[in-house]
Amino acid sequence: AQSVTQLGSHVSVSEGALVLLRCNYSSSVPPYLFWYVQYPNQGLQLLLKYTSAATLVKGINGFEAEFKKSETSFHLTKPSAHMSDAAEYFCAVRAPMSNFGNEKLTFGTGTRLTIIP
Amino acid sequence: NAGVTQTPKFQVLKTGQSMTLQCAQDMNHEYMSWYRQDPGMGLRLIHYSVGAGITDQGEVPNGYNVSRSTTEDFPLRLLSAAPSQTSVYFCASSYRTVRSPLHFGNGTRLTVT
Numbered sequence: 001a002q003s004v005t006q007l008g009s010h011v012s013v014s015e016g017a018l019v020l021l022r023c024n025y026s027s028s029v030p031p032y033l034f035w036y037v038q039y040p041n042q043g044l045q046l047l048l049k050y051t052s053a054a055t056l057v058k059g060i061n062g063f064e065a066e067f068k069k070s071e072t073s074f075h076l077t078k079p080s081a082h083m084s085d086a087a088e089y090f091c092a093v094r095a096p097m098s099n100f101g102n103e104k105l106t107f108g109t110g111t112r113l114t115i116i117p
Numbered sequence: 118n119a120g121v122t123q124t125p126k127f128q129v130l131k132t133g134q135s136m137t138l139q140c141a142q143d144m145n146h147e148y149m150s151w152y153r154q155d156p157g158m159g160l161r162l163i164h165y166s167v168g169a170g171i172t173d174q175g176e177v178p179n180g181y182n183v184s185r186s187t188t189e190d191f192p193l194r195l196l197s198a199a200p201s202q203t204s205v206y207f208c209a210s211s212y213r214t215v216r217s218p219l220h221f222g223n224g225t226r227l228t229v230t
Contacts, residue, residue: 032215032216034218042223042224043121043207043221043222044207045221046218049216049218090159094215095215104150104175105162105219107152107159107160107161109158
């Protein structure tokens with residue numbers, strides 16, 4: 001079975017500072033990994049995805065994430081935080097399995113990012 | 118381009134009432150799913166479908182029914198609403214490959230009193 005752990009349910013950073021949101025995954029087969037962002041009262045939007053090509057993945061709004069197989073991690077970073085980055089961020093894993101329903105996407109519990117002016 | 122459309126946006130039910138949450142997508146996605154979002158618990162999969170006539174249970178299926186008669190539509194039925202079903206419900210769809218990200222609707226906020 002696959003799972004995702006997001007360390008830190010709340011993260012606060014100052015405007016202009018580095019953003020680091022942590023995600024560790026568990027999967028018995030090579031996974032596909034995603035980061036989503038959710039703004040208040042909205043659905044989830046895809047930030048970026050890892051699909052076994054380059055290990056450093058660039059997404060929208062200046063975010064990027066690095067897939068590290070040895071650490072089973074997929075941490076999300078942004079060099080300089082902006083007020084508009086305040087939102088909730090979800091890491092998710094989708095792994096192929098042999099049985100019906102191998103496309104299921106499993107989410108972490110989310111990290112709420114607050115930007116301090 | 119509408120994407121994934123959910124209706125209604127808000128709903129209040131009394132315990133024991135039934136209702137259907139609607140979900141439609143116009144991207145010809147084979148895979149459709151329903152999640153519920155609760156504080157501190159992330160998103161949990163209720164039911165999913167990989168094509169018309171094919172559905173299966175997710176993590177938290179009890180109290181919910183689904184069917185998929187067309188590629189476009191995937192309604193979620195609450196049979197007898199309970200306060201524990203107070204939540205925000207999201208419908209999501211994708212192509213049927215593990216590389217494909219899910220596209221989400223804007224959610225339905227349900228309160229059961």
